[in-house]
Amino acid sequence: MKISIGSDHAGFKLKEALVAYLAKKHQVLDMGTYSDDSVDYPDYAFTVSKQVADREVDFGILICYTGIGMSISANKVKGIRAALVLNVESAKLTREHNNANVLCLAAKDTPLDLAKQIVDTFLNTAFLGERHERRVDKICRFEEN
Numbered sequence: 001m002k003i004s005i006g007s008d009h010a011g012f013k014l015k016e017a018l019v020a021y022l023a024k025k026h027q028v029l030d031m032g033t034y035s036d037d038s039v040d041y042p043d044y045a046f047t048v049s050k051q052v053a054d055r056e057v058d059f060g061i062l063i064c065y066t067g068i069g070m071s072i073s074a075n076k077v078k079g080i081r082a083a084l085v086l087n088v089e090s091a092k093l094t095r096e097h098n099n100a101n102v103l104c105l106a107a108k109d110t111p112l113d114l115a116k117q118i119v120d121t122f123l124n125t126a127f128l129g130e131r132h133e134r135r136v137d138k139i140c141r142f143e144e145n
Helices: 009-022 041-053 068-074 088-098 112-124 131-144
Strands: 002-007 027-030 059-064 082-084 102-106
Touching (some): 009 112, 041 068, 059 068, 059 112, 068 082, 102 112
Parallel strands (some): 002 027
C-alpha cells in the first residue's frame, strides 16, 4: 500500500514515529514538515490530499495539533473525504460508512500507541458499499456543482 503523510510543526514528532512504523509494511511518502519549526498546515494538507485525489497514493494521513485544521484543509480538495479520528471505532466506521481516503490525527490527543491502532484500523478496513455508497455518491455529486 502506498501512503502519503504530512504534518505541521505540532504534529511533527507523531508523524516521524508513524513514518518509521508504517515504512515497515508500506511504501510511505513523507511530505513534511521535517522539523518542529512553525509552518502553515494547509500547505501539507493540500500536498497530501492532491496525491490522494490524483490516485498517486492509496491513502493520506495528516497530523496537526487538533487535527481540525488539516481536516478542513484536506476537504477543500476535490475527491477527498478526510476524517478527524480520535479513536479506533471511528477509524473503522469512517472507512466502512464514509469511504474516507485521508485520515487526520490530533497530535495533542493521540499517543503513539493509539495512533498506530487508529492507522492500522483505517488502512485495513474496507468500505461496505451498499446503502453507504448511495450517501457517498451524493457527496461526490454535490462536489461536482
